[in-house]
Amino acid sequence: MNAFVGITDWDWFDLLRTRPELEEVNFWQPSGSRQFRALNPGELFLFKLHSPRNYIVGGGLFAHSSLLPISLAWEAFGMANGAADLVQMRSRVERYRRQGQDHSTDYIIGCILLEQPFFLREDQWVGVPHDWSPNIVQGRGYDLTVEPGLTLWARLQTARGAALEVREEEARYGRPILSLPRLGQGSFRVIVTDAYERRCALTNERTLPALDAAHIKPYSDSGGHRVENGLLLRRDLHALFDRGYVTVTPDLVVEVSRRIREEFENGRDYYRLHGEPVRPPGNPVHRPSAEYLRWHNECVFRG
Template sequence: MRIFVAVTDNDWFTLHASLDRVDEVNFWRPSPDATFKALQPGELLLFKLHAPLNYVVGGGFFVRFLQLPVNLAWDTFKEANGVRTLAEMRQRIAFYRRVPILPNENPNIGCIMLAEPFFWPKDAWIPCPNDFKLNTVQGKGYETESGVGRELWTAVSERIQKQLPASLMPGTAALAAVESRGYGKPQIILPRLGQGLFRILVTDAYQRRCAITGERTLPVLEAAHIKPYTVVQRHEISNGLLMRSDLHRLFDDGYLTIDPIERRVVVSKRIREEFENGKDYYELEGTQLREPIETWAKPSIENFEFHAYNVFL
């Protein structure tokens, strides 16, 4: 397994560390050309503060890197971006780019999205590895199976195990990492996603298009849960659909569903009975669902069956 020690903005860390609970974070980079290939999903990114605070102070489990419009990043993650407001986020991006952002601009930024983040109190901070050069701009990767990387992983693992029991529950990336003892490949997909990560990963899986209409206007697209979240208590990509906001509402309220086998839209007669309307929605009857390319992201039959037989009326 690999660890990446990333140089971290002190204010970004301080805001997150001040909060009672943080389920996910967007460790963003201001450049529209930024990339990140240092980790695979499930591997660990650690936060190292700027000098003179040369300590590793927390971390999170890597989920995905994407270039996202700043407005979408803010709308999705809010304070999980490490800022209080969208205006502050735009100001900080402009500061790092050294180029003003005009009011009507919505530039892309590089988003390193992390699940199950943790922020240690000062007495748990780990001194930065001796081979980590202080002029490093972005960060440095380590293998956890030997040498400096092994020492670092041992220290991190000890601190993870001292966290609240909830972080080491079955199905969490933290528990999987501890049980692996730093050896072997990480999990393919992080198991415990927050609402923001669920939205972004579903949006990406459906190529930013409504699964029913093909609509591409991002502000009106929403990530819907097929089997209600109140039932499953987890955000899973195979339980997600990207839908236009009005269709999402109708889907959640049981006015339309997806045939589990045919994967076609079925519209309830209740729309006509209750509202004496619905022509636009009945025209969608029989529409073939647009599904993700990746097999792991495709909705499961079980989830569609639950919706069709328990939510749809």
């Protein structure tokens, strides 16, 4: 298993370490020119402060990476971006951007989505591996099964083993095997958006601010932040879906309730969608669950 040690902004770290209740964080990269691809979901992303603080001070389980408009990153993660508000976030991002500051531009940033973040107390900080170079700009990867990654893993376990979500039966033998991350709300939104290639599953609408990641079965009803429990919908369709005026059958066909016409004497644009096929994600793993869709048909749809 691999880990990535990413150079971390002090202000980002300093704010987030005071928020132990957070289930996810967005480790942003200011340029937005290249997507992070160094880890697989469930592998470990570690926070290393800028020199001269040459310490690893926390980490999280990698879930996904994306390139997003900064406004969407803020909408999805809020203070889990390591800033008190969007103005402060933009200020911190723009410190590192080579382009001139333009507060009217919804520029793209890199987003590394991390679940179950942990932040070490200062007396737990772990020194960087012996082969760490001061010339590293963004970070570097380590194989945790061989040196020096093996020693790094052992030191992390000593510092905060419980935070690493290690499977007990494997940890006894020192093998770095991590569980797949449980998604938070923000990560669910971004991953569903990317799974549907940023197009509404019902209309192919691509205007990103008009799209929402909808839960098929609500999180509050044990639906979970799972991609197979999601649909990317235009916001008006999301509202109708949640209220039972629109559903999707287990064989991925749109159904529109007659109640729209009966209650609102309208709905012509929506009835055009009735009987149309839903465009599923390209990755079969991300296709909406037939079980969740059946639940929505039976328990939410107004018929």
